[in-house]
Amino acid sequence: MFIKPFVSHILLLVVCCGVSYADETMHLKAIESVGGKVSRVVGGREVSFHLGRRKVSDADLLHVAALGDVVILNLKRTGISSEGLSSISEMKELRKLHLELTQVSDEGLIHLLGLKHLAYLNLYGTKVSDIGLRQLQELDSLTHLYVWQTRVTQKGVDEILAVRPTLKVVLGIDLDLIRIPDPNAPQQRPKISLAFVAANNVEDAPRSGNGENIEVVFENRSQQTVKLVWIGYDGKPKLYGEIGAGKSRVQNSYENNTWLITDVNNEALGYFICGAERAVAVIPKR
Known part of the structure; x- marks a missing residue:
């Protein structure tokens, strides 16, 4: 009824005008209350919902957008839909977006076209098809696109590669092809050790x-x-x-x-x- 216009209005105030309706602590607590995890990474913040509550609403993502410096967003296996991606359109610093195993379809991808820094997009197990790939031709920053187990065909992949020949599109599992490009990737030895x-x-x-x-x-x-x-x-x-x-x-x-x-x-x-x-x-x- 009046929820979406209200959310959009608040989002405009928070992101575009720099006017926050609550302080940063409130946004962080709101994200954590629905199972989200916020961590500092080089260049900004990473927000992950994939290990918490599966239902993520537009209002939840509003709190993420309000942080202003989110570079990695993980929504894998959450209840986010194409409609819900409208809030993501305001996360202008986003570089990596995980949408694996969600209900996202071609209609939702239009909300990503303004993300000028988005380099990595994982659409594994979604409802995206060749039609959606045509929209993504406009994303000049995109370097890696993961569309395993979607409705995307080899023909659709060939079409986008004709326009974006350097784009790496992965239709199936291949650990040599899906390395995530990240100029800020840590160079130091990991602190965590795997058991032999x-x-x-x-x-x-x-x-x-x-x-x-x-x-x-x-x-x-x-x-x-x-x-x-x-x-x-x-x-x-x-x-x-x-x-x-x-x-x-x-x-x-x-x-x-x-x-x-x-x-x-x-x-x-x-x-x-x-x-x-x-x-x-x-x-x-x-």
């Missing part, structure tokens, strides 16, 4: 599970070259490379993914299971 689980057989390593996109720094402290093998969602192993003795490798991955370590003869040594954050995986001496 010793194994004698390749079959001992469990199949990978789904989760958030993360990064793992593998450090080979053994005295031999080892192979890095990803265990797929179907349980099948896929070789990703070798790590020399004393060497390291930065690998794109997902939370709950399994990485098997073997020797050069494909004999299992052990495996790691990724957590929710950037981490180091130390391959021990034998």
Whole structure:
């Protein structure tokens, strides 16, 4: 009835005019009260709702927009719809947007066209089709687009690539292709360490599970070259490379993914299971 005009009016005051109807503490508490998590990152803030309450309303996103410096927004598996994306249009500093497994469709993408810094857009498992991709041709800043398990076809991908040839469009799972471009990515060694689980057989390593996109720094402290093998969602192993003795490798991955370590003869040594954050995986001496 009168809710949406009221929300839009308040949003205009908060974002465009710099007039806040409450202080920052109130906005932070409002976000946390519905399961949101706010954290500082280089260049601004990251707001994640994917681990909290699944229903996120326009009013909830209004509090996010009021912060003014959100660069990463994660709405994975929330109840956000195409209509709800209207609030996101005011988050002008946004660089990464996670909309995986939501009800977002082609109609909602028009609200993203004013986000001039948006580089990464994850639409996995949404209702987006080739029609929506045509709208995204206008997003010059976009470098990575993830449309696995959507209504997007190869024809639609070819169309957008004809206009934006440098855009990386991912139609299926490939850990080599979906590295998130981030000039502010941390260079220091991760503080979190993954547990190394010793194994004698390749079959001992469990199949990978789904989760958030993360990064793992593998450090080979053994005295031999080892192979890095990803265990797929179907349980099948896929070789990703070798790590020399004393060497390291930065690998794109997902939370709950399994990485098997073997020797050069494909004999299992052990495996790691990724957590929710950037981490180091130390391959021990034998």
